[in-house]
Amino acid sequence: MPIGLQVRMIATMLAVLPALALAQSIGGPLTPLPAVPELDPARVELGRKLFNDPRLSPNGTQSCADCHRLDRGGADGQARSPGADGKPLAVNTPSVFNASLNFLQFWDGRAQSFDGLVHLAADSASETEDGWAAVVQRIAGDPAYRVGFAAAYGKPVAAQAIEDALVTYQRTLLTPASRFDRYLQGDTSSLSLEEKYGYQRFQEYGCIACHQGVNIGGNMLQKLGVFDDYFANRGNPAVADQGRYNVTGDPEDLNLFKVPSLRNVAVTAPYFHDGSVPTLEAAVDAMFHYQLGRTPRDGDKALIIQFLQTLTGQWEGKPL
Amino acid sequence: MKLNARRSLLLLAACAMLLASVLVYLYWMSKSDESGTYAQARDLIRQIKQYDAQWESAVLKARTTTNYNYDPLVLPLMEMKRLWREFRTLEGRIEKTALPAWQAAFADYQQAFDAKILLVSRFKTHNAILRNSLAFLPDAADVIQVHLGQLVDADALRLRRITSDTYDLMLSSLEFAQTTTEDKAADILVGLNNLSVNKERLPVDFQAPIDTISKHIELILHEQPKVDQLLGAIEAVPIAERLDAIALMLDRDEQAATLTAQRYHFYLLVFSTLLVLLLLYMGVWLMRSYAEINRVNRALVSANDELEQRVERRTQALGQASAALQREVDERRLLESQLVQSEKLASLGQLAAGVAHEVNNPIGFVSSNLGALDDYFGRLQNMLKAYADAENTLIPHGLSAELAKLRTAIELDYLLEDIPALIRESKDGISRVARIVKDLKDFSRVDSSQDWQLADLQQGIESTLNIVASELRHKADLVKDYQPLPQVECLPSQINQVVMNLLVNATQAMGPERGRITLRTGANDAWVWIEVGDSGCGIPAESLQKIFDPFYTTKPIGQGTGLGLSLSYGIIKRHGGEIQVTSEVGVGTTFRVELPIHQARSA
Numbered sequence: 001m002p003i004g005l006q007v008r009m010i011a012t013m014l015a016v017l018p019a020l021a022l023a024q025s026i027g028g029p030l031t032p033l034p035a036v037p038e039l040d041p042a043r044v045e046l047g048r049k050l051f052n053d054p055r056l057s058p059n060g061t062q063s064c065a066d067c068h069r070l071d072r073g074g075a076d077g078q079a080r081s082p083g084a085d086g087k088p089l090a091v092n093t094p095s096v097f098n099a100s101l102n103f104l105q106f107w108d109g110r111a112q113s114f115d116g117l118v119h120l121a122a123d124s125a126s127e128t129e130d131g132w133a134a135v136v137q138r139i140a141g142d143p144a145y146r147v148g149f150a151a152a153y154g155k156p157v158a159a160q161a162i163e164d165a166l167v168t169y170q171r172t173l174l175t176p177a178s179r180f181d182r183y184l185q186g187d188t189s190s191l192s193l194e195e196k197y198g199y200q201r202f203q204e205y206g207c208i209a210c211h212q213g214v215n216i217g218g219n220m221l222q223k224l225g226v227f228d229d230y231f232a233n234r235g236n237p238a239v240a241d242q243g244r245y246n247v248t249g250d251p252e253d254l255n256l257f258k259v260p261s262l263r264n265v266a267v268t269a270p271y272f273h274d275g276s277v278p279t280l281e282a283a284v285d286a287m288f289h290y291q292l293g294r295t296p297r298d299g300d301k302a303l304i305i306q307f308l309q310t311l312t313g314q315w316e317g318k319p320l
Numbered sequence: 321m322k323l324n325a326r327r328s329l330l331l332l333a334a335c336a337m338l339l340a341s342v343l344v345y346l347y348w349m350s351k352s353d354e355s356g357t358y359a360q361a362r363d364l365i366r367q368i369k370q371y372d373a374q375w376e377s378a379v380l381k382a383r384t385t386t387n388y389n390y391d392p393l394v395l396p397l398m399e400m401k402r403l404w405r406e407f408r409t410l411e412g413r414i415e416k417t418a419l420p421a422w423q424a425a426f427a428d429y430q431q432a433f434d435a436k437i438l439l440v441s442r443f444k445t446h447n448a449i450l451r452n453s454l455a456f457l458p459d460a461a462d463v464i465q466v467h468l469g470q471l472v473d474a475d476a477l478r479l480r481r482i483t484s485d486t487y488d489l490m491l492s493s494l495e496f497a498q499t500t501t502e503d504k505a506a507d508i509l510v511g512l513n514n515l516s517v518n519k520e521r522l523p524v525d526f527q528a529p530i531d532t533i534s535k536h537i538e539l540i541l542h543e544q545p546k547v548d549q550l551l552g553a554i555e556a557v558p559i560a561e562r563l564d565a566i567a568l569m570l571d572r573d574e575q576a577a578t579l580t581a582q583r584y585h586f587y588l589l590v591f592s593t594l595l596v597l598l599l600l601y602m603g604v605w606l607m608r609s610y611a612e613i614n615r616v617n618r619a620l621v622s623a624n625d626e627l628e629q630r631v632e633r634r635t636q637a638l639g640q641a642s643a644a645l646q647r648e649v650d651e652r653r654l655l656e657s658q659l660v661q662s663e664k665l666a667s668l669g670q671l672a673a674g675v676a677h678e679v680n681n682p683i684g685f686v687s688s689n690l691g692a693l694d695d696y697f698g699r700l701q702n703m704l705k706a707y708a709d710a711e712n713t714l715i716p717h718g719l720s721a722e723l724a725k726l727r728t729a730i731e732l733d734y735l736l737e738d739i740p741a742l743i744r745e746s747k748d749g750i751s752r753v754a755r756i757v758k759d760l761k762d763f764s765r766v767d768s769s770q771d772w773q774l775a776d777l778q779q780g781i782e783s784t785l786n787i788v789a790s791e792l793r794h795k796a797d798l799v800k801d802y803q804p805l806p807q808v809e810c811l812p813s814q815i816n817q818v819v820m821n822l823l824v825n826a827t828q829a830m831g832p833e834r835g836r837i838t839l840r841t842g843a844n845d846a847w848v849w850i851e852v853g854d855s856g857c858g859i860p861a862e863s864l865q866k867i868f869d870p871f872y873t874t875k876p877i878g879q880g881t882g883l884g885l886s887l888s889y890g891i892i893k894r895h896g897g898e899i900q901v902t903s904e905v906g907v908g909t910t911f912r913v914e915l916p917i918h919q920a921r922s923a
Contacts, residue, residue, distance in 0.1 A: 029389035103394040203387055206452035213391035220390050220444040227535055256445065291449075293535050294456065295528070 028203075029212035032184040033098070033176050033263070033313065039168050042152035047169025049148070050162060055138040057084045058131055064166070068096035073267040073320050074173070079275030090240040092275030095268050097315070098261055100171045102218035107240075107273040109221055109258045110247045132159045175264055175313025175320060183310070191310055198307025201300045206292055215261040216311060222259045224273070227293030230286075231255065234276060241274070266309045267320045280305055339595065346591055350584035357410050358574045364407040365567050371396040371403070372559050379440060379554055382447055383547070386455045390444050397437060404433075425569060429562040436557040443550040450543040453536040454497055460533040461490040467526050482518045486533065489515060493537050500544050508541055650869070658890050676761040683757065687750045694743050701736060756786065772919045775812035777805050777848065778841065784820045785839075792827050796835040796854070803842045809919045814891045818899075821884040822852040822911050829856025829909060838910075846917050853910035859903040867901065888913075896920065 050056060054063045067081040068074050074095030080088035091107045105111035139145050140157040153161045180199075182190040191199070202208055211217040221244055224230050231237050239246065244256035257273050270276065271283040284301055288294055296304075312320050375396035382388045408426070464486050468479050489511040496504045512534055519530045711720060727733075785798075792798060826837045840851040859867065866872045868889040892899045896916050903909040 029387050031389065031391070103397075206387075206455065208387050209448040209452045212387070212389050213394075219394050220448065221441060222445055222448065226449050226539070252442070292452065293532060293539070295532070 028184075029208055030180075030184060030216060031214045032181045033174060033178070034101075034214065036172050036174050036176070039171060040152065042148070043165050043168040044172055046145075046148045046152050047165035047167070049145075050139070050166050051169055053139075055142075056135055058134065059084050060138075064096075067093045070096075070173070070315060073097065073264050074099075075268050077269065079270050079278075090238070091273045092270065094260060095264060096170060097173050097175045097313075097320075098215055098218075098263050099173070100167075101174075101215040102258065102261065104218075104221070104258050107257050107260075108244050108247050109256075135159070136162065173315075175315050178263065178313040179310040180307075181313065192306075194303055195306050195310050198303035198305070198310075201296075201303050202307050205288070205294060205296065205300070205304070207287065207304070210259045210291070211262050216263055217259045217261040220259050221253075221256045222291070223255050224257050225255060225290045228290050230290045234274075238274070243273070262308060262311055264312050264320050266312050280308060284308075342591060343588075343595070346584055346588040350581050350588050358570060361407060361410055361570055362567060364403050364410070365563050365570070368400050368403045368407070369560060369563050371400045372563070375400070375436075375440070376554070379443060379551070382444070383551060386451045388447075388451070390448075393440055393444060397440075400433070404429075422569065425562070425566050429559070429566065432557050432559045432562050436554060436559060439550055439554045439557065443547065443554060446543050446547050446550065450497075450540060450547050453539045453543070454494065456536055457490045457493055457533070457540075460529065460536060461486050464529045464533060467529055468522075471523075471526070478521075482515075482522075485511065485514055485518065486530075489537060490533070493540050497540065497544055500548050505541060505545075508537065512537060512541075654886060654890070658887060661887050672760050676757045679753075679757050683750060683754050687747070687754065690743060690747045690750060694740070694747070697739055697743065704732075704736065760787075772809045773812065774807040774809055775815075777808050777810075777812075777815060777850070778802065780812050780816045781819055781839070781841070781850070784816045784823065788820060788823050788827070792823065792837065795827050795830045796837045799836060799838045801838065801840040805841055805843050805848050806917055808848055808915060808917050810895055810915060811891075815895075815915070818888040818891050818913060819850065819852070821888050822913075825884065825911075826852055826854035826856065826909070829854050829858075831857055835908075843917075847914050848917060849912060849914045851910060851912045853908060855908040858905040858907055858909055859901075860905055864901065864903060868899075 051064045051068075054060050054066070056063060062084050067076045069076050074097035075093045079092060080090070081093045083089045094107065099105065136157055136159050139162060145157060149155070149157045149161055149165075152165070155161065179190045179195075202211075210220060210222050213219040224243070231241050242254055244253040245251070247253070265271075266280060269280065270278045271280070272286070277283045277286060281301070284304060288296055288301070314320065375393065378392040378396070382390065382393060465483050468483055471479060489508065492504060492508050492511060496508060515530060515534060519527050522530070711723060715723065785792075823837070823839075829835075835855040837855075838851070838853040840849075840853070842849050863872075863874070867885050869886065872886075889899055892913055892915070896919065898912075898914045900912045900914075901909065902912075
């Protein structure tokens, strides 16, 4: 080995080592799920009622819970759920569970924080505005709601209060006690050896570069197709495929999507913004190919999938 | 004069109002309304700056760390948003912040903040994949080495060159990550080209790892300058400057407000001093006029007092005369009514005595006749029994049947049973009539002599009870508690009347529920006493002193004369005795009569 090469290697090592030490001292980039926040029970209950109320849709056919089904991991298992008009929506329905921990909402991140989460199944802003007026009218027409809002907010039914009730309710939709959370909290026996290896592979291959933080994802935007063109290979390009570009109009944001949370990933198939991937195996394959630009060694993919299955939490005391 | 007074009063009030409002105005202006919110606003801005610094340090950490948790790049942003909202809605700053200078400062900050959010978001996107590829490079190079080592039949020298070129390229890339220069980028591009040329000479199986490492190096080549540029831009975002500008404006506002406050403070001091002087002058003036008023007042009061005393003395004399007159009138009226009543009672007594005497004779023979009738019927019964026994043997059959029929028709058996009962009841009845007549005679015995006689009071009480028994029975239970009484020197019919009055009153005091009347007698040394107590409605204290007044009654008009107790009082007084009453509303009333056994003087 030439002397020059050795010197350069040492120099590089010296530059990289402190960074590695820092990574270790943080204690890993994944953090356990926080406790369910203490919120006004009256508002939570009001939000629960609204969440299950079809009067929130323009023609009274769909409630939030029709697509965000709490008994199916907070989504509905369809590639693209039908909208109020019966036609499939532009993107796959993400899980409502733990959504309050995402820094942006929607696949294209068009809502900056959780407060902008409440959405109506309408395309343009003006339609949304009219939709809200009609929703407020329908909800205010129900005496039970009038009483409920007067009790919880001390004022009559209004769009802002409806949104707040829904948001308050959704803040309670956390899925604690996944086996991996128990592991993070110090119960190392809750993962099998294979699953621990899976976690190690998850870090080693760099999945964790994007899927990290408290929600194991949901805290950044990332381009779909870093090492290969996902959309050319899939065909049928759609407007929704432009991702964040649809929000900002900036060419730099083309095909940028919010990195989804991997909590409960094993029970929320199909995957990706277009819902085109029906199985976890296929999704991990696509991630290796398009995002990591790597080929996993034999058995590593199975280990990672085993690890992903430990991320399934509980809702109302039962595993999802 | 009156109009004048009102006008000057109005003038005075207006003056006072004017002075007070000037005072309040000066006080208000001298109070710096900034200072409360100033500290709070400064604190919020300081906190926002702190979070901004945290945010920036998190970005710098992320730049050098593989597998970094990006949550710290999101959380300060949320906090900064919250604090900013709080700052904007701070009470008491709304009108200030509507000024164009403030609006501009806010817009500048918001713009910088939004720009930083965007830059940090892009930084996360690019940095994540860049770190991944950088971390992967050594592994990728190892894989190539292992792969090439498996090629047994290849040219060893060429293989070594490819391996060392790959390592070289890898290290250049890592170095490029540390110091990004155009020259290094050009070097790496050349290296990449070499690699792709070398790759063509290898078998197809071995091309894949080289493709992989090439792609990752290309990515580093592309992303590293991007990340550096983003970092530079993030550092250049003037959030801290914007916040400092806002803090400076806050300070300036606060200073201006303090200056104004100080000026008004001075005005306030001067004005207050003037006011105090005015007050002192008015105080002295008031004290002087008050002393004058006091002196005049005292003279007036003493004159008044004398007049009042004289009036009072006259009024008292008049009152006494009037009371004496009233007493005389009352006494006369009482005497008159007693006279009337006793006349009435005397004639009633005579009437009763006459009736009793007349009725006594018929009672005598009806009673003795009933005795004889009883005896006669007994004998007739015996005879009828004998006939009945002999009936079957003596009388022919036809006639016997006739007789039996007749006996049934007249209900002979029933008659034989009922007649003795009728006689017995009649005898009972007549004996009761006799007793009543006797009581009537006792009660109304005309005390013709109107002189004291020795009488058995117990007997008199019993007779009286018999007379009122029917009325009493319906309304109350009678409880008797007697002690043996000696013969008392008195006018028995009058004492009977007193007892009757008390009993009748007690009965009438009963409410709708059944009550209890207690009759007690007793004696000691030279006195006997009789007590009549009831469990009725009682007498209120204010009425208690009036019940012995003549014509005082609580009964509806026409039902009571109001004379009963007054007469009783008169009678007892004439006997040299006492009549007392104790009463409690809702519990009952007790009258107690005390009589001397011997009278000192003639009636």
